[in-house]
Amino acid sequence: MAVVLVADDDDATREVMAELCCTLGLRVLQAVNGEEALASIKANKPDVVLLDLEMPKLDGLAVLESLRAHAVAPAPGVIIVTANTDATGKMRGTELGAIDFVDKPFRVAELRKRIERVVSIVRLERHLHSAENVLAQMRAHDPVTGAGSFGMLSSALEACFTCARVTGKDLSCVVVSDELFPQLLNGEKRSNADTRLRKIASSIEKVLRGADMLFRVDHAEFVMLLPGTPEVGARRVIERVGEALSQNGLEDGVSLAVAAATYPHPEIEQASTLYRAVNVSLAQARSRVERRVAFFEGF
Structure with a gap:
């Protein structure tokens, strides 16, 4: 079962996203700020992260910067969820490794499609990672x-x-x-x-x-x-x-x-x-x- 971390300081929004993920058959973790999100990613290694950009203690971009700096592996597929219409934050998030983004207020059907897509991408990347590990073990064949x-x-x-x-x-x-x-x-x-x-x-x-x-x-x-x-x-x-x-x-x-x-x-x-x-x-x-x-x- 794929694991998703929902990181948002707004309780209502976080619960809606968490409930949606449950209907998709995903195991759900939650975080109310950036520090909790970062700690959960390092400890639980979720497959997907729904990441709000505007959070207390550490904002979403700071979380992404920390993940890149410390090379957390396997890296989760990150979907930025933000009410900020400024494209700068989204572009920066993409540069830092986010796969997709969704604007607030979001449509549940749209978010569902984005989550399903990123879960598929992450599964393929994990499969590739496994293939690389097998390759490393079999190098002695030559x-x-x-x-x-x-x-x-x-x-x-x-x-x-x-x-x-x-x-x-x-x-x-x-x-x-x-x-x-x-x-x-x-x-x-x-x-x-x-x-x-x-x-x-x-x-x-x-x-x-x-x-x-x-x-x-x-x-x-x-x-x-x-x-x-x-x-x-x-x-x-x-x-x-x-x-x-x-x-x-x-x-x-x-x-x-x-x-x-x-x-x-x-x-x-x-x-x-x-x-x-x-x-x-x-x-x-x-x-x-x-x-x-x-x-x-x-x-």
Whole structure:
């Protein structure tokens, strides 16, 4: 059962919201001021918070600032509920991590829809978080580089794509392929080839954020999933990977082929299509003599 915290200093409003949440099958916690709300979030880790902006002791924005500063995990889905018509507070709340907002006086039907939507988003994000935890536990499946396996990529890609589709956030998929690896296997000791793979993996890991994921899906292919990253961000990640490779004594030119695809895109409607798109781009990158980098434009 999902847990919702209703934080509002107005007793009547708080009770209406609490009763609505009960009808949705949610377990309800209540707070009458910002300090109580913050303490309850830290202690009970609710899935959703209905947060009034104008409260005594700590206002809603101060609560959000504290949550961001202390990185409470798993983070709740916050819906701002306010009688203040000034857009500044709402914009600031969104910047601090709030998912949605509702104006007072609110219509119960509208608030119900907002709550149901945020509960769905939070469940998907928690599912993604669980997938990341499973990935962390299964990294040993690739003893050479420590990256995730192809099986883990499939699960994580589905979870990331679903989350991106529901939340409206971007999702980029980047592939780095070492074209020199087969030659190394034929002409050198396997240990030398494995050392090169470890250097590539460690170079990529250096530029990834906490939410990003790395997988080794073939002998010498690495796949990055970059949640919340648009194409311009993926381009920057590729640049930084190239810099890290150079620092590690590896060339990022003709020996590597790099490709990227980003959702949303008119031709990408599901997770498998995103993966197909990045592989189409990888084939294009491999066909180039110099600057072997390609971004998906279309099938």
